[in-house]
Amino acid sequence: MKTKxxxxxxxxxxxxxxxxxxxxxPTVRSASLTGNDKAILDQHLSKYAAFTMDVKELxxxxxxxxGGQFSIKVDERFDWTIDLEMNDMRAPDFRRTYTTDEGTxxxxxxxxxxxxxxxxxxxxxxxxxxxxxxxxxxxxGDKYHYVIRPAxxxxxxxxxxxxxxxxxxxxIANDDDYINEALMRxxxxxxxxxxxxxxxxxxxxxxxxxxTYILMIAVDADFEFF
Numbered sequence: 001m002k003t004k005x006x007x008x009x010x011x012x013x014x015x016x017x018x019x020x021x022x023x024x025x026p027t028v029r030s031a032s033l034t035g036n037d038k039a040i041l042d043q044h045l046s047k048y049a050a051f052t053m054d055v056k057e058l059x060x061x062x063x064x065x066x067g068g069q070f071s072i073k074v075d076e077r078f079d080w081t082i083d084l085e086m087n088d089m090r091a092p093d094f095r096r097t098y099t100t101d102e103g104t105x106x107x108x109x110x111x112x113x114x115x116x117x118x119x120x121x122x123x124x125x126x127x128x129x130x131x132x133x134x135x136x137x138x139x140x141g142d143k144y145h146y147v148i149r150p151a152x153x154x155x156x157x158x159x160x161x162x163x164x165x166x167x168x169x170x171x172i173a174n175d176d177d178y179i180n181e182a183l184m185r186x187x188x189x190x191x192x193x194x195x196x197x198x199x200x201x202x203x204x205x206x207x208x209x210x211x212t213y214i215l216m217i218a219v220d221a222d223f224e225f226f
Contacts (some may be wrong), residue, residue, distance in 0.1 A: 023069035023207050024061045026053045031162035034135040037155040044154050048166040049074045078165045084118035144168045
């Protein structure tokens with residue numbers, strides 16, 4: 001009987017070791033942009049790589065395991081293995097409500113957490129938003145950052161499912177973009193993470209007299225990603 005227990009324990013350890021070390025390697029292909037889309041991107045970025053990827057496969061894997069490891073190689077410059085864990089940035093008392101003429105009601109559909117935090121294999125901090133419809137991430141370097149985001153953030157071409165990846169130094173000056181503005185602010189040269197303004201950690205509420213929605217933003221919920 002003891003032998004059976006030992007064999008079972010060994011099999012359990014091997015199976016779980018395989019799970020812990022498993023990873024997803026999404027299929028990444030170089031993307032051909034239309035002339036108009038390329039012209040728009042060239043107004044914002046001096047250098048970038050455009051690619052396509054099966055985001056649904058990666059999202060299913062990360063949701064199922066509440067995180068995990070994946071590898072993404074766009075070209076020789078942009079090649080990472082990344083370990084992520086689910087990173088719920090909601091407050092413990094978070095509720096989603098909507099208001100009608102009949103009153104205020106809470107949304108009953110389940111909330112799917114799609115924000116993740118982690119590190120690359122060489123120790124760089126990483127923050128990602130991943131679901132079957134969206135893929136966005138930042139990898140924080142010592143002197144600069146890497147950004148991966150949908151190309152349509154710039155082109156506004158809703159039919160385009162490609163992504164662009166670039167260094168923060170490839171941003172063209174005076175580019176009016178909230179992500180780029182955040183990345184170009186003061187950087188701690190030691191670890192490459194944007195410096196936190198510790199004097200303002202309050203929760204802000206934005207509303208108007210004619211609005212039935214209230215947006216509460218926890219600005220310090222995850223500083224690196226924010």
